[in-house]
Amino acid sequence: MIRLLHLTDPHLTRPEAKTFKQRRLKRFLGTQSWQRKRRHIHRSDTLQTVVDAVHSEAADQIVVTGDLVQVGLPEEIREAGVWLTQLGEPSQVRVIPGNHDAYAKDSQAAMIEQWGAYMGVQANFGGSLDEHYPVSWPLNKDGLRVNIIGLSSASPTPVLMASGRLGRDQRARYGRHVREPDVFECVLIHHPPLPRMSGWRKGLHDAKLFGRIVEERAPALVLHGHVHANSSHAQGSATRIFGTASASSAHTLHPASYRTFDISVLENHWMVSMSLKQLDLLSGQMQVIETQSWRLDLQH
Ligand SMILES: [Fe+2]
Ligand SMILES: [Fe+2]
Structure with missing residues (x-):
């Protein structure tokens, strides 16, 4: 069996409105938004409860689908790099960027330097991050083969926009990516992947x-x-799409969550068991609130 664990949007830093770089309008407004409301939702004690629970899951691979920080400042990205080392080794933890990470032009170099090992980017990578994706992380265990494919939908957007885009080249590269038989493919993307899953601005x-x-x-x-909400969709007969609430959220409607996926093979089928765990705000404990199990032809 291979166990994947998905957490997302920890928004773990607490930007202060004091640096010169934040005088730029987008960062100024982003920091204001953080001060006004987001800091009450994203809490470090909540995130620590999730991380402690994650460590007890013995996952083969932890995947983090972006928004580790708030306004993409190099000092925030450095802080999130330290948090990643607490989460696990780069070989155990895979990270793709979110729109709050790739917030401004200076965010990219900081991400490559601080998170490169977790993003599968060489420290001396000189190009644009857009050229790096898709990144492929194969995982072999007990004769099972899983391929995690990381995409990047995150790039700096105009003020008040939180939208994303893969772009023609990245879409084409993903479409051409070799799809081996008997390999379980798991795609990571920060933004909800299908039309109508979110509005134009986001x-x-x-x-x-x-x-x-x-x-x-x-x-x-x-x-x-x-x-920042739990959701599941089916696309065609083979694909399941899951969104997960922020790992630091103390929001009463969408408390902090993570998911595990146990993947095994039985008689020419992939067998998958998903378990969604959510923070119970009264007890402060993580509780299973949903499970799903399904099977899939090995050569679907
Ligand atoms: Fe987010
Ligand atoms: Fe985001």
Whole structure:
């Protein structure tokens, strides 16, 4: 059995409105938004409860689908790098960026330097992060083969926009990516991947085009963040899409959550068991609130 664990949107830093870089309008407004409301939702004690629970799960691979920070400041990205080392080794933890990480032009170099090992980027990578994706993380255990494919929908957006885009080249590269038989494909993307899963201001602007590739390629799993709520969708007969609430959320409607996926093979089928754990705000404990099990032809 292989166990994947998905958490997302920890928003773990607490930017202060004091640095010169934050005088730029977008960061100024982002910091204001944090001070006004988001800091009451994203709490470090909540995130620590989730991380402690995650460590007890003995996951083979932890995947983090972006928004580790608030306004992409290099000092925030450095702080999140320290948090990642507490979460696990780079070989155990895979990270893709969110729109709050790739917030401004100076965010990218800091991410490569601080999170490169977790993002599968060489420290001396000199190009644009857009050229790096998709990144492929194969996982072999007990004769099972899982391929985690990380995409990046995050790039700096205009003020007040939180949208994402994969872009033509990345979509084409993902579509051409070798799809080996008997390999369980799990795709990571920060924004909800299909049309109508979120509005224009926050949505994936090439969701329609990407949706066609997902339909054709039929990955077994697509995991996303960004909307800070738990959700599940089926796409075609093979693909399940899961969004997970923020790992630091103390929001009464969408408390902190994470998911585990136990993947095994039985008689020419992939067997998958998903368990969603959510913070119970009264007891402060993580509780299973939903499970799903399904099977899939080995060569779907
Ligand atoms: Fe987020
Ligand atoms: Fe986001």
